[in-house]
Amino acid sequence: GAGVSQTPSNKVTEKGKYVELRCDPISGHTALYWYRQSLGQGPEFLIYFQGTGAADDSGLPNDRFFAVRPEGSVSTLKIQRTERGDSAVYLCASRYTAGRTDTQYFGPGTRLTVL
């Protein structure tokens, strides 16, 4: 079946601009996570959704970052007034839990470059 998809795959923007990154999780997965991965580092947690609500946004670096999931499926990560330090790969994952199974399925990521 279809996995997690993210669009766009690449986004180049200028400092100060606004960007939106989209995540389509696996159908039926109620839990959704956003992570950010800088070059040479492991992914870092940003925010977690259970259904429509953000249950944990402790990883968002500052108030320029915001994410929504209005219908409990697709999620959008929004970054205002982008800075060069925001350049990274933004990863989305949806989670499946059943019995002993507890797995996060990751999308391919969106590579954001802020010039």
Added chain:
Amino acid sequence: DAKTTQPPSMDCAEGRAANLPCNHSTISGNEYVYWYRQIHSQGPQYIIHGLKNNETNEMASLIITEDRKSSTLILPHATLRDTAVYYCIAINAGGTSYGKLTFGQGTILTVHP
């Protein structure tokens, strides 16, 4: 969630077993050990997880020491496609961490012909 420590890099010959160690000496009784890997330019991929018993699936085996302070991921017959960064993560899946994954630096496994 407990901190994990892994060697930064390892090499393995194609067709041989790759044994990737992970130290998690501060792991608590309700924390699972998870392994994910990330092939270049892709998102991380789940491999296997366990609590205290050894586990095996179609991808790998996970050996957890009796005191649970360390574990080893075993890829029994490594192929070139197994070249990736391997992450060992200790997580309390049902706690207030909400299942979020805390990735360290991982081990870069290079499988060579």
